[in-house]
Amino acid sequence: MQSNQPIAVLGGGSFGSVIANMMAEKNLPVRLWMRDQEKADVLNSTRENARYLPGYSLAPSLEATADLAYALESARLVFVSIPSSAFRSVVAEAAPFLRDGQLLVSTTKGIEADTFCLMSDILKQEVPNAKVGVLSGPNLAKEIAQRQLAATVIASEDEEVRAQVQALLHSPYFRVYASTDTYGVELGGTLKNIYAIAAGLSAALGMGENTRSMLVTRSLAEMSRFAVSMGANPMTFLGLAGVGDLIVTCMSPLSRNYRVGYALGEGKSLDEAVSVLGEVAEGVNTLKQVRDKSIEKDIYMPLVCGLYDVVFKGLPVKEVARNMMLNVQSTDVEFVLARSEVVS
Numbered sequence: 001m002q003s004n005q006p007i008a009v010l011g012g013g014s015f016g017s018v019i020a021n022m023m024a025e026k027n028l029p030v031r032l033w034m035r036d037q038e039k040a041d042v043l044n045s046t047r048e049n050a051r052y053l054p055g056y057s058l059a060p061s062l063e064a065t066a067d068l069a070y071a072l073e074s075a076r077l078v079f080v081s082i083p084s085s086a087f088r089s090v091v092a093e094a095a096p097f098l099r100d101g102q103l104l105v106s107t108t109k110g111i112e113a114d115t116f117c118l119m120s121d122i123l124k125q126e127v128p129n130a131k132v133g134v135l136s137g138p139n140l141a142k143e144i145a146q147r148q149l150a151a152t153v154i155a156s157e158d159e160e161v162r163a164q165v166q167a168l169l170h171s172p173y174f175r176v177y178a179s180t181d182t183y184g185v186e187l188g189g190t191l192k193n194i195y196a197i198a199a200g201l202s203a204a205l206g207m208g209e210n211t212r213s214m215l216v217t218r219s220l221a222e223m224s225r226f227a228v229s230m231g232a233n234p235m236t237f238l239g240l241a242g243v244g245d246l247i248v249t250c251m252s253p254l255s256r257n258y259r260v261g262y263a264l265g266e267g268k269s270l271d272e273a274v275s276v277l278g279e280v281a282e283g284v285n286t287l288k289q290v291r292d293k294s295i296e297k298d299i300y301m302p303l304v305c306g307l308y309d310v311v312f313k314g315l316p317v318k319e320v321a322r323n324m325m326l327n328v329q330s331t332d333v334e335f336v337l338a339r340s341e342v343v344s
């Protein structure tokens with residue numbers, strides 16, 4: 001792999017732009033693919049992605065383009081930062097331009113509707129000979145754009161993918177940890193969006209810090225229970241891509257999922273909340289997919305089911321919360337205990 005080979009980033013939203021620019025700041029040649037050539041031209045001439053990251057200067061070696069073949073030509077590594085709803089169609093469009101053994105990394109924290117595929121599954125299905133990885137962690141794009149200190153995880157079974165991403169993204173303000181647990185890392189980043197909606201909702205309703213702490217901690221328990229039932233390793237959730245990302249998205253109004261929840265708590269409809277946001281909030285679709293899966297597999301997920309009732313059936317949040325509080329009381333951290341240690 002040569003250092004003058006370009007790196008491609010597919011998706012010109014906030015995260016695609018910030019990931020692309022972190023590498024361009026290191027003088028690496030980066031091609032940022034977006035759908036619209038006019039918008040790409042504006043970005044190239046103003047050196048700013050004004051819609052998503054106003055005031056954030058793009059380094060000279062970042063080039064935006066709407067030409068997918070050009071973006072992918074001789075690409076050393078390709079990051080895919082496209083919302084889950086369009087992820088498969090974009091990857092299928094890109095596939096003819098990718099070589100055998102291409103390094104492909106998803107940054108998307110979502111689940112495909114109906115198939116329950118995570119994005120790495122889609123990469124493997126659409127580009128069968130690729131080497132696939134997943135980037136996930138507490139990484140609010142707007143904070144990274146301010147060069148606030150942060151860390152992430154690159155998960156891949158492939159050593160080359162892990163090493164390349166660590167080398168490409170590491171900087172004085174960004175640390176990149178490695179993991180071989182792609183499924184756990186990807187599942188953590190995806191599931192936490194659901195609970196960020198719940199956290200935003202409870203904040204808008206004026207619930208206190210004890211409530212928030214209970215919500216975040218029991219969210220981790222519920223995520224872990226789901227992971228165990230799906231055959232994932234819940235220990236991965238103790239890291240940046242699990243509890244790390246859960247904390248940041250449940251605490252920060254910069255999280256779009258939190259903001260959707262907050263807007264719902266203020267009395268807006270789901271459609272209003274999503275359209276006011278104007279950016280992707282993956283948690284809305286993830287909530288639907290995970291609630292259906294929990295019923296199919298008989299996994300106890302009171303937070304997911306309660307939130308589903310509020311978001312999609314319009315049940316009053318206070319009534320749902322009250323019912324949850326009256327549920328049968330369980331043992332703490334039951335998802336890691338032996339059956340004999342679970343006391344109720």
Ligand SMILES: NC(=O)C1=CN([C@@H]2O[C@H](COP(=O)(O)OP(=O)(O)OC[C@H]3O[C@@H](n4cnc5c(N)ncnc54)[C@H](O)[C@@H]3O)[C@@H](O)[C@H]2O)C=CC1
Pocket residue numbers: 011012013014015016017034035052081082083084086089090107108109110139140141142278279280282
């Ligand atoms: N923004 C953030 O702080 C972070 C976002 N992520 C993940 O990154 C993924 C992408 O999110 P953002 O960049 O933040 O979203 P965004 O809402 O800022 O931008 C989405 C971008 O995708 C483009 N897009 C949508 N459909 C497309 C299609 N069919 N073809 C080509 N482009 C299309 C849009 O034009 C837009 O540029 C999400 O799944 C999110 O979970 C991950 C970490 C942090």
Ligand SMILES: O=C(CO)COP(=O)(O)O
Pocket residue numbers: 109137138139140141193196245248249254255256257258280281282
């Ligand atoms: O995943 C994120 C931070 O790690 C971004 O969260 P939102 O998509 O809710 O903005």
